[in-house]
Amino acid sequence: MTEEKADGPKVKVGFIFIMCNDVGEIRHFYTDLLGMNEVAFFGDENFGYINYKCEGFEFMFFHTGTKMPVIDKWTWQPGYDGGEYHAISWAIAIPEKSFGDVVEKLKRENVKLFSDKPEWRQGSYWGFSVMDPMGNTVEVYTMPAEKPSSTEWL
Secondary structure: OOOOOOOOOOOOOOEEEEEOOOHHHHHHHHHHHOOOOEEEEEOOOOOEEEEEEEOOEEEEEEEOOOOOOOOOOOEOOOOOOOOOEOOOOEEEEOOHHHHHHHHHHHHHOOOOEOOOOOEEEOOOEEEEEEEOOOOOEEEEEEOOOOOOOOOEOO
16 A cells, blocks of 8 residues: 655546436446436437446546447456456445345346356456446455355355
8 A cells, every 4th residue: 555645736536527328328227227326317319428426536427429339348346356458447346135136137138148147256256347338357256354255146
């Protein structure tokens, strides 16, 4: 861990902007399936956005009428044995009591799954990697209060 300089600037990430092809599809994935709380939504054929306020920053997806390529490869992340594509990706924490329900929702939808069930990862959490509508790798995970007796998801 590095020490912060007393005379240095205090830096805070306010927004992360991500382009997408359809804010409605993004809304369904992040709001309906993952349960994220949206702050603002505007859907239009030529311009649209959806905003999620996260702890410490805001996560925004924009559509400007320009078709973006959809990623078809799994992005490398440190938590799982997969993904050789090197690009931005993220992990979203799901409360332990909701995790199983979120996994089942994702499995019922037309969501690309890395595996058919959550994996016990790095000896400390359940991870379930999926792709959002733009092909971004998203690790949905939960950190249980106690290590499970079995590390095989039932």
